[in-house]
Amino acid sequence: MSPAAETDPRPQRGQITLRSTQIEVAGTPTLLLSGEVHYFRLRRDEWADRLTQARDAGLDTIASYIPWIWHEVPNGDLDLTGRTSPERDLPAFIDLCDSLGLRFLARPGPFVMAELKNEGIPDRIHREYPDAKPTGWDGRIAPTEDLDYQHPGFRAEAERWLDAVFEVLAPRQAPDGPVVGVQLDNEVGMLAWVSNTPHLNNAAVRAAGDPAQTLAFHQKLGLWARDDFADYLRHLESFTRDRGIAVPLLINVHGTGGGRGTTFPIGISQLAPAYRGRDGLLAGSDYYLGELTVQNVADLYLCNAILACVNGPDQPASSLEFEIGTGDYGDNLDALSSPESGVHKTLLTLGQGNRLINYYLLTGGRNPVLEGSGNDGIPRIAFTGERHGFAAPIDPEGRPTPAFDALAAVIKEIRSYEPILATGRQLTDDIGFGFVADHYLTEYVHPTATVRREQVDDLERYRGFGARDALGRAIVLGGYHVDAVDLQALADPESAWTAGTTAPEAPRTIVLGSPRTLSAKVQRWLADHVRNGGNLLLTGLLPDRDHDGTPCTILADAFGLSSAGVRVDRRDESGPYWPTVTGSLDADLRVSSAQLLQVPAEVDVLLREVGSGLPCAVQAQLGAGSLIFVGCDFPAAHLDNWHALFARFGVRPRVGVDADRTGLVTVPVTSEHGNLLIAVNVAPYPISASISVDGQQVQPQTTFPARGHALLRF
Structure with a gap:
């Protein structure tokens, strides 16, 4: 080997392969640990310093958005080589990463968000294609900078933009270059969700029925939106491959907010059919959880599990925006996360099988002036002012913070265990955490649809992690280790949701937090699971209708259970009422709601609601298996009681x-x-x-x- 080769700082070159939930580089399972560095927010003479800091922290990859709004100059020309500004020289930035021993992960949009104006889309697109702006409820124009993904003008312009980017990326991609992945668009569906503005200008949606009143319409709308997003992303996938991009393609799954992950499965529900089981594609989470505490540690754990459960057998889990830094995003000292928080989130996520983490944002910078910027109060590319990335481990002036030191220390620790973490799998107990994707089709509610508002409120309270998040916390803080189980894929393997994949066999015991709404197919599958020797721990409410509002009591009927109403906290003209439960699990325990039950004589009553004397938690047999239904919001802190429930199924933490x-x-x-x-x-x-x-x-x-x-x- 020549001296030059011995000192070559470039990362290991080779084919990037996704195989058996692992990322292989030249056949070797590898962790990709990346940091997001926005070259367009740094002077060109600062690039090397920030990249060297990233490398010295132990990172092996640099990711960056590639903003269309920055590279399109006022006359409509595209500059990706720096002829109008040194900071537009994308090839130079990628080549500099390579020379410093760093791989590159490209995120070219067309949408990029990142606090950029128009979410990274040039003003010209909105001016020239005003009909690309989505129309929502009752003909109202979207209040966000959203665009119709199917609009032919937008698609043509986006393809022109991506063509120019791919001319830079294609010759620099692995196996011979540093580019190891390309993201397809960014947070698809997020703008429509957060603004409650479905794309109702689409003819297929308009023909589906009355949007104002029916649950059936809202269900059809949610399913249509899934198909719409999948069609758009598959179009981008095909276009990207046709332009010679052969490295893995990534899709960013959004959904965390307010320091919690309870809404993250909405992003999975929206986007999974676009990527699940597709060769060369992987999904990356978007995690913003703030300080990791007993409040949200179960969110992180269960979000990782759900993200993995909808993947195909070769698709590894990853994170494309993994929060790191102080958490003071508003530069207002209204939040501070400890350096240890990023360390803990990293360790737990890698332990659950993530193979790629992109720390967002690794380094701050400054928003450049945007030529031709309108009279919007700020002449820069973004709406955050001049400085940007206030919370990053490397601040806008290039100074490392305590979060940077903690990150460097944990990466050093991780590297010593990389062979295990790049290939390993989590050891789990014989429990599966039930995931029902349609429980998260809650993005859209017509303003006057009272029955839909009631359904969404019910779904948001009881789904997933359970009422008061008690189910999730009881699992994670109670010491259990679980994989998630995609119940819709098991119950309806030929559906569009499964996208042609085959769901793994379910474990013997399944836990599920359910509202009143649960599809007939899932109810039937769960009843058969128990009848054939499985166990089901169900919390929340007794399901009594399908997602379109059709009455459906298949699961309850199988066990002879029926609702006798729900007692809730109240204070009205009749006075206060505080539901309390008592029984073999606990005595006189205050809860905020209790599902009252009519049950057969042979059912084992575990808890009764004191005021009514009626059961609200029971164990019932069916065939060779057993159901435990807990119809009150039993608190997570009573871990002994949760252990007792699982022990009834013979399940104890390994x-x-x-x-x-x-x-x-x-x-x-x-x-x-x-x-x-x-x-x-x-x-x-x-x-x-x-x-x-x-x-x-x-x-x-x-x-x-x-x-x-x-x-x-x-």
Whole structure:
């Protein structure tokens, strides 16, 4: 080997392959740890400094949006080579990454968001194609900078833009160059969702019926929107491949907000049919959770599980926007996240099988002046002022923050276990967390549709993580380890939702938080699952209708259960009422709601609502299996009671945590390279604990400091 080759700083070159939920580089399973650096927000003479900081922190990849609004100059020409500004020289930035030993992940839009004006679309597109603006409820124009993905003018202009970008990327892609992936658009469907503005200018939607009143219309609209997004993204996929891009393509799945992940499955519901099971595609999460605490650690864990459960057998999980930094996004000192928070989120996410993490935003910068900017109060490319990326680990002036030091330290730690984390899988208990995608078709509600508003309120309260998020927290903080189970794919394998993939076999015990709404096919599948020897822990309400409003009590009827009403907290002219439950699980426990039941004599009553004396939690047999229905919002803090419920199914955590306090979260990882237990303390106090796996001690009694962690081989 020549001296030049020995000192070549470039990353390992080779074919990028997605295989068996792993990312292989030249046949070697590899973790891609990336940082988002916006070249267009830095002076060209700052590029090398920021990239060197990223490399020195242990990152191997740089990601960046490539904004159409920046590279299109006022006369409509496209400049990607720096002839009008040095900061538009995209080839130079990618080549500089390569020379410093860094791969490149391209995010060219056409939408890019990132606080840019028009979400990164040039003003010209809106001027020249005013009919591309979506029309929502009752003919109202979208209040966001959304565009109709199917509009022929927008599509043609977007293809012109992407053609120019791909001329830069194609000759620089792996196996011979640094470009290892290309993202297809960005957060598709997000603008319509957050503004409650479906694209009703589409003729197919207008023909579907009356949008104002019926649940059936809203269900059809949600399904149509899924198909619309899938059609658009598959068009981009085909266009990108036709232009010679052979590296993996990525789709960004949005949905977290307000420090929580309870709405993240909406993005999965919107976009999964566009990518699931498709060769060379992978989905990346968008995680903004703030400080990781007992409030939201289950959100992160279960979002990772749901993201993975809709993938095909070769598709690895990844994260395209993985929050890192101080959390002070408004530069207003209204939020601060500890450096340990990013460390914990990284460790848990990698332990659950993510193979690519892109830290967003790694470095701040300054928004350049936008030539031809309108009279909108700010002459720059973005609406955040001149400085941007206030919360990044490297601030706009290039100064590292404590978050940067913590990131560098954990990456060094991760690299020492990379063979395990790049190939391993989480060891799980015999439990599957039930995911029902149509429970998250809640983006659109007609302003006058009262019955739809009631349905969405019910769905948002009881779905997924459960009422008061108790089900999710009981699983994660109770020490259980689960994969998610795509119940719709199992119940209806020929549907458009499954996109031709085959769902894995379900574990014996399934847990599901359900509202009143649950499809007939899923209800029937769950009843058959129990009849054939499975177990079901159902929380929330007894399902009594399908998503289109059709009455449906298949699941309840199978067990002889029926609703006798719901008691809720109230204070009205008749006085206050505070629902309380009592029984074999607990005595006189206050809850905010209780589903009252009429049950057969042979059903085992676990809890009764005190005021009515009626059951609200029961265990019932069917065939060879068993159902436990908990119809009250039983609090997560009563972990002994949740353990008792799971023990009725013979399920106990394989990871034993004997701790003096709650707050220690573990992920056990197994691989052919060895086993690793990740343990993080998300509590604000020290925890004394000993840990075992499958009865073998891994960690004798020790103290985990507040927000501390440990990586333990076993």
